[in-house]
Amino acid sequence: MxxxxxxxxxxxxxxxxxxxxxxxxxxxxxxxxxxxxxxxxxxxxxxxxxxxxxxxxxxxxxxxxxAEWDVHDLREIFDLRSILESHACELATPRASAAEIEFLENVCFEMEELAETELTSETRLPALAARNRIFHGKIIEMSNSTRLGLLIETLIHVPIVMQTYKVYSPEALQRSLHHHREIVNAMKAGDEVWASSVMRAHVLAAREEILGQPDPE
Amino acid sequence: MxxxxxxxxxxxxxxxxxxxxxxxxxxxxxxxxxxxxxxxxxxxxxxxxxxxxxxxxxxxxxxxxxAEWDVHDLREIFDLRSILESHACELATPRASAAEIEFLENVCFEMEELAETELTSETRLPALAARNRIFHGKIIEMSNSTRLGLLIETLIHVPIVMQTYKVYSPEALQRSLHHHREIVNAMKAGDEVWASSVMRAHVLAAREEILGQPDPE
DNA sequence: AGGTTAAATTTTGTATACAAATAGAGCAAC
DNA sequence: GTTGCTCTATTTGTATACAAAATTTAACCT
Structure with a gap:
């Protein structure tokens, strides 16, 4: 090579x-x-x-x-991502063009197709992860706030280090894809409160799926 | 020297x-x-x-x-600060100790005292600004999220460059101090939704005071 | 043996030297 | 007058050398 x-x-x-x-x-x-x-x-x-x-x-x-991170750091990071990506939805919704909505719908469709392929496929997980990044990245881009994008970017590194992309349970994957659809539907309807609320729940759900419930201090 | x-x-x-x-x-x-x-x-x-x-x-x-910033950049920055500091309130409220509440109340009191001194005082404005930083900084510290603190910190520089600390109108100053009081009251009552909502409004009000209404694009 | 001090070694911080890239001036061609 | 080129000067990027600080090792004393 x-x-x-x-x-x-x-x-x-x-x-x-x-x-x-x-x-x-x-x-x-x-x-x-x-x-x-x-x-x-x-x-x-x-x-x-x-x-x-x-x-x-x-x-x-x-x-x-x-640098070193523990579960507490990761909870913090997902928490901030949920806030910031939710805000990105809020900003993006009133600006969304028909073409952008269609783009997001296509990504949703591709992920749903991928989810239906057999579980053993080695390439399925990275393909899903790549589409997921595209989906979230597109919404951030649509928010038209460069600084918001930068802040989120700095939060992304760490979870990658922690090999976050472990296997979702089939139910969690379905739920995640449903969230995506609902976010797009909300944006299509011009309902930024709906869109941002679902995004918040979506990121926090991913956190629970990956990190489990919090320890009671 | x-x-x-x-x-x-x-x-x-x-x-x-x-x-x-x-x-x-x-x-x-x-x-x-x-x-x-x-x-x-x-x-x-x-x-x-x-x-x-x-x-x-x-x-x-x-x-x-x-680096160069325009009004649009500053609007973006205040927008993000409103989101993040509001979230800091949300996190801080259930953790707030009696001593911390008292500290915030003291800062409120000092600012109210300062606001009543004659307008001509050269030192009044920097003193108010310093107390304001302490107030906001304390709440961020109380949120116990180091990364949240870091994100907010990176957003603070730019407004300073732009000589943001211009004179508030007397009414705006009163409103701002009232916001502070209300935030502390909400935290004292353990009502994080109230506290974070007022903080959001507080930062956005500062934005309007400093930058004026947005241009209709 | 335990602990303290003092060399020796390692590693970072800064200065300087040189190579690579860019920007700008001047000139030529159209 | 404007466009395009080449050459020069400026400025950045990298390598190397040396100084300062920290860490490790060794010696020493009690």
């Missing part, structure tokens, strides 16, 4: 996201530099950028480590 | 926030470096960090500029 040109930032990032660099592992600039055949300078820059995104923790004069 | 040790990041940051570096001005690494008597390396690092925070725009191989 021809080596595609990627930035050092992307390389370290995917190394973290794939778990190649394990949790709270120390990231020594020199080591990373020699392993990638470059100098410390761009490595250092990439680490600081990853720190700004929250994927890496750096302490002055003491270097960088892969 | 003894020169306090500040990081290069802080120096550039305050230079932007005070308007010393004007809007969309080009930030040449070498120039900044010599003007601060240091080398390009830490300047570069500070610029990238500021870029991650949204105070600076960088394009590859083309350098950095002070």
């Amino acid at each position: 021809a080596k595609i040109a990627t930035t050092v930032y992307e390389q370290i990032r995917t190394a973290i996201l794939t778990g190649e660099l394990s949790n709270s592992e120390r990231l020594v600039e020199e080591d990373l530099a020699v392993s990638m055949g470059i100098s410390r300078t761009p490595v250092r820059e990439a680490l600081r950028r990853l720190a700004a995104e929250g994927l890496v923790d750096v302490s002055p004069n003491r270097g960088a480590r892969v | 003894a020169k306090i040790a500040t990081t290069v990041y802080e120096q550039i940051r305050t230079a932007i926030l005070t308007g010393e570096l004007s809007n969309s001005e080009r930030l040449v690494e070498e120039d900044l470096a010599v003007s601060m008597g240091i080398s390009r390396t830490p300047v570069r690092e500070a610029l990238r960090r500021l870029a991650a925070e949204g105070l600076v725009d960088v394009s590859p191989n083309r350098g950095a500029r002070v």
Whole structure:
């Protein structure tokens, strides 16, 4: 496979996201530099950028480590996503064009088709996850708020690290797809309260499905 | 005045926030470096960090500029703040201790006292602004969500740049203080829906006061 | 043996040097 | 006058060298 040109930032990032660099592992600039055949300078820059995104923790004069998250962090993140994506629905609904609604309906249809294929398919889960990202990303884009998009983006990384894309139960998958349909229907009807409420419930349902019920502190 | 040790990041940051570096001005690494008597390396690092925070725009191989915002950006930012701070109220209310409520009540009282002092006082406005930051910051802290705090923090910079702390009309100031009281009362009563609703209205009212009504696109 | 101090090593922070890319000036052709 | 080109100057991107800080190791004393 021809080596595609990627930035050092992307390389370290995917190394973290794939778990190649394990949790709270120390990231020594020199080591990373020699392993990638470059100098410390761009490595250092990439680490600081990853720190700004929250994927890496750096302490002055003491270097960088892969950031660490627990279930509590993930609950927090899904909570914020539910708030922000719900708001995206609210903003997107009055702006939605017929073409955009149709696009979302198509994504819904594709996901429903995929859900009906046999469970053993290796490619089914990533295909569903990809459509899911497209669905949510499209609504954020339709909200026409660049900053809202940026905020949500920074929240997305961490769940990916945690291998969140585990198998939904068939019932949960059906429920999730139904939420999608309902969101589109609400937007089509111009009912932003409906759309945003379902989106809120949708993200929180995903949280419960993935993380289970909260511990009573 | 003894020169306090500040990081290069802080120096550039305050230079932007005070308007010393004007809007969309080009930030040449070498120039900044010599003007601060240091080398390009830490300047570069500070610029990238500021870029991650949204105070600076960088394009590859083309350098950095002070970021630029228009009224639309500011509307977006206040909109997101209203959503996130309202959510902070929701989270904070069931967790609020008696001591924390009392602290907020004290801040309210101080602001009310300040509002009654004569209008000509030069120190009144910054004192009010400081108390306001404490009030909002305390509630965010009480929400016990570090990520929520971080998201809000990144949204705060820009309004500061725009010299947002202009004079409120006396009526708007009274209304604002009344909102604060009502938020604390709602939290005291354990009514998170009330508290978060008033917070939402409070931030959006500040937006209208500062930016005026939206242009009909 | 336990704990404290002092070298030695490792690692980060900063400076400088050079390579690559971009922007701009000047000139030529139309 | 305008468009397009080339060459130059400026500026960014990366490598390397050195200084400062932190961590580890070793020695030492009680």
